[in-house]
Amino acid sequence: MTEQVSDNATKRKPAVEKIRCDACPVMCYIADGRSGACDRYANQGGELVRLDPLTILENRIEGGGKVVPFLDGEDDADPWQGDVLADGETFITAVGAGTTYPDYKPAPFIVSSEIDGVDMITVVTEGIFSYCGVKVKIDTDRHLGPERNLVRVDGEPIGHVTTGEYGSQMLSIGGVHHLTGGGKKEGRVTCASMLALCNREAVELTIDDGCSVIVQAGQPPIINGVLENRMRVGCGSATIGMFASQWRGLVDEVVVVDDHITGVVSEHQAGKVIGWPETGIRINGRKSTPGRYFQVAEPGTGWGGTDLQDPLKILEPFNAKIARPGQSMLMVSTTGEQSAYYVLDDDLQPVQRDLPETLVGSVERITENCEPAMCSVLFMGGAGGSLRSGVTENPVRLTRSVKNMLTVITVGGAPCYVWPGGGITVMADVTRMPENAFGYVPTPALVAPIEFTMRRSDYQALGGHMDHVMPLGDALKGGLGPQNDHILGGRTKAMHRPENPWPSDRRHYGWNREDTAG
């Protein structure tokens, strides 16, 4: 995957090849400069591109139906109710809008619409971000590599391991130094990797003195070829701590099997404080503190990240002075994915029995608390002077307008966090944007969609390009402003993601608070 990605960004293939489109089952062969049967995908210089660049978000009537996957709702019990798009609730995103860089012309689309009686303006442009990066959060407790070590693609440094967070490892990718401060190949590979990550493709990263990890936004990480399924709720010891009181009185012993720290409730501090009696259990592992054991087995894909298929292998014979026949024991992995229940026979040998109903709930709760492991990819970039001048003749006023909550920024319609302090530095989750929202220029730099929405009066006040404003309806019909000399291949409609706030919702704006307060 990685190889493919960087190949595309780094090499201009001779423009003769016809390519096979894999966007739908028809699998068209497409000649260079032509489009497939659908007129949606085309071959541009040997590269498959979408022809419908301008993405328009359509909002849904509240409660009128969540996004319903096509295959759902075919049974009579839960029939499909129709996914209704609200009339007129339309927002042009900057995906595919193009940019007027570096001409310092007004942004390609400056559209006006009336929302709840308020005249709103949205400035729609694609920004060229030479200063930008990608923050990656990988849900895993595995050691991916030492902090500060380089992250590489194709051997080129594209970022580094940064401070780990709870249950997750963090990578910082891209940035101006890798893009333009290093070698040419470093810049190209960095740009291609960021582009792929932001467009939610899988990228294989290697970390110096660490792992190889395949990262794809919204997908579980694949670390050294092994898919990470779930985040642990905690290590075996932590799990004992969380659930000891729920097990009390239901079972005589609980062992939480974990590759990192295996926990034993009768010995653990969490058991002691609630008066858990001894059981005579003996664990074959390196004891850390009471009830906590390192290295009970080798790492693997069995119980709790160990190589164990049979958890009894970590036990030594019970201490006959303490243990008694009939004594019960629950063994469970840290993710609750494996569990087994045993009762000691007359020779104090554990014999497996069905898990009693009373314990099923606690095992399920462990699983419930282990969230699916995911890779999160956040685009982070700063809106530079030329981008801002596409919005206003006086760029600093845009910064102030954003800081004063008069202007709301969205990235491809997705909400973003605006950093405090100078400039306009934003961070946004790429999974909340339409597909393939990002592009690149050979500089190299990333091209990201960005929209600024504000009241007409506020746009005027910040020195907006008022003579380039067009009504939303005209833009939807295909109208272009005089500043826009780009040929748009078409437009595409994207469902508004219900988790995203609607950009022109008055609740985002400082003036709304004034209004309601006054």
Next chain:
Amino acid sequence: MRAGATTFQDDGPIAALISDGRRLHLQHGPIDLIIEAEGARDEVLAAYRQARKRFRTVLVELVDELAMLRLGVDRDVAPTGDIAKRMKAAALPFADDFITPMAAVAGAVADEVLASLIVGRRLSRAFVNNGGDIAFHLGAGERYVAALVGDPVVGRVAGRATVSAENAIRGIATSGRHGRSHSLGIADAVTVLAGNAADADAAATMIANAVDLPTSPKIERAPARALYPDSDLGDRLVTTGVRDLEKNEIDAALDAGYRYAMKARDRGLIEAAFLSLATSTRVLGDAMDQTRIEFETELETTG
């Protein structure tokens, strides 16, 4: 400017009501359907569910037999899919000339989805519009008015055709050199009204092919495969450009198409046709007005 991603995943079929809340949009790959059913709300919704369910596998059924469907209709191979059968049946009457079942693919999909939409439902009217090729259902006493496009480049409406329930017309299709598929002829648009959309689609394709000036140097052509490597038209020359034509050239081309359309009507393959080239038009309705198709045209028409 924009870098294409290296691969695009097939998102599978998509179904959604569009913004007016009345119409259903179904899309998968190159198939793009706009559907409207009229009747009681629960009947409409039930109909939409039926159409949506049928649509799930439409594209993959076609793709399964795609290689065969791209062969000349005279080949002795029998399609297995219901849509493929509709395509072949619609193309077969034109087998004296070169035609493949693909000439009727859009109409056949519209017919099939319409059939699933209306089965067991009480609807006054229903339409399945597959990129301009429309299959429709009319309850007793209902009428359907279709706009006829005279010039697809500027989207000018040249007239309207009104179909009533008593007419044996349940399909309408348009073909020409500006559409998604390539044309062997030079017609800007040929719209055909027939018993179903597949028949209309195949006929519109063939009539549009017949609107031609085979030896004129003003027509630019290229092998279909050079434009679309998978084309069912193979190395046949398709129209890529038409330079300014004289009035007599326009008339000659339209007359050729009109004669072809008349033959099709006389064989009972179509009910009516509307041909347009360079803002000139021909209308082939029923001279005796038995079909009660009303054409109102805003442009000068003859024939």
